[in-house]
Amino acid sequence: MGSIEPPTPLTTLLTSLVPSRPDLTTSILPSLLTALSTIASSLRTAQNVSPTSTTNTFGDAQLNVDILAESALRAALSQCPSAHTASSEEDPIERPIHDDAANHTTSNSETYTIAFDPLDGSSIIAPNWTVGTIIGIWDGPTALNAPPRENQVAAVLGVYGPRTTAIIAIRFHQSQEEGQVIELGLTDSGGWEIIRPLVHFLPSDSESETEPKYFAPANLRAASEDPRYMRLVTNYIEKRYTLRYSGGLVPDVVHALVKGQGVYLSPVTASSKAKLRRLYELCPLALVVECAGGRAVDPTDGRDVLDRPVGGCDERGGLVCGTPEEVEFAMGVLLGEK
């Protein structure tokens, strides 16, 4: 069975959450975590990513780190018999992982498609800000045209900062919104330890007036042409919310998860097009946010990101996510209802 790992506290926890998916919990997730630690190592010594001040000439060095991340993930998946299909933001086409794909499909009761953004946050790599990896794991030989809430069974985020952390979100059962989010940390010896077995947004009644509230307004240029977005931003300022916006999707969403509250906004307007990829960015992040008790919606109509199948690998959208209360308030303003 290739790279099945010996039981660790993590695999024991994962297996207890979804006992019906042994390949996911003992092969695919451990292999992906190994890839994240490889990516962290690559980044730590990739000093040549920083020598330039323009994004244009910055291309080559940047590309090297992206390719290293892409290779680490594909190498990890090639060790997993039940990993059938892969596609990536760097190569947005679904391809079989194994040459003898037909055999793998029939010989395993579990069959997965893995879609990933190997290194998100290219614009903030040069200044040495935290960046991340985003991975969605789907049931079956394709992620396309399938109901995301049912078929996307797990998501993994890699967070490369002063230390290396990871977030795993896993659904307990198909067709349900329940699930669990676990925070992991990479240890000195290269293993992953559980930092928090249960990451969850704080209940709204625990919010006090003295605790800071956070907002992360992405694509803020859009506020110049969308009076509702501008009104929403000035509203947060007037209510004395604390601004935190790194421009990296993973650190920005993880900030809200770790603080237990917050809202991330990436609206779409006529001239500020939707930029976030539904397959590689929005669906995995939405799974994490929902499993932590939050909401992730399409800002154009307020529908849950996971309500709508992904029609193609390059399909894009906007995002509003965070605690249910914050998302409801933001969407009320953005849709002109408040």
Add this chain to the structure above:
Amino acid sequence: MGSIEPPTPLTTLLTSLVPSRPDLTTSILPSLLTALSTIASSLRTAQNVSPTSTTNTFGDAQLNVDILAESALRAALSQCPSAHTASSEEDPIERPIHDDAANHTTSNSETYTIAFDPLDGSSIIAPNWTVGTIIGIWDGPTALNAPPRENQVAAVLGVYGPRTTAIIAIRFHQSQEEGQVIELGLTDSGGWEIIRPLVHFLPSDSESETEPKYFAPANLRAASEDPRYMRLVTNYIEKRYTLRYSGGLVPDVVHALVKGQGVYLSPVTASSKAKLRRLYELCPLALVVECAGGRAVDPTDGRDVLDRPVGGCDERGGLVCGTPEEVEFAMGVLLGEK
């Protein structure tokens, strides 16, 4: 002479810049860089900093990392005979570094006071965002009541992100604004290599309309009571500037340095008091920004940060810094002249 290091490309470069300061370039700066790599190691395995969502209960774990950083810097300085006095944001009192301080003062032609913020960015350590160390190096046995532009001869920033980088700013001569900023990276083998020997803001005529321009509005809550700050922020949005604001002083200023342009704003209003410490934060950052060809001013009157002596270890202020053009524009709006 204690911990004088064998010549490296870095010490060779530093010595060529300030040949009259051998202790600074071969003892103090290398020792401080060693401390930064120790802090980076401590942070990398400090997984227990993230388990809580509130800043109050977060205190203890946080304190451990702060103390480790403080200890690493003090241990490094104890190896440097010409390092006479130290004070830190964690212990804001100037104290002699060596027990036999009188002897050290008289036996060395160089005598330095080192003031540092060992770990800046406590609120963003839990979500694993980039944080930093800030160090100012002053001529003589005290940094207080001395002219900063003349007496603060060097500054060091440690940047702990996906990789570990450092910024060194050094004045060529006292009483001049000239100096040089060098970017370093920590290598796999634990040494520091020169990433960019000359970090400098881009000349204003190189800015094109197609390149993104950046702004980092700290203390944004102040805009709720200061119409000028609100007007400045909406002006950036309307001019389609790109927002990047991590809330960490080091990563936010380093972002502008690496991109070659940008503006950082931390105004002061009646109810949003000045928060940044002049000795541990503002003066070292101002030295870096000036040596890179930028400006760093007090937002209350537009005077250069380095024009005004530091009267006490806990003195605080606001900050506007970045390219000269951006600082001039921002101050025009904040002082009501535009």
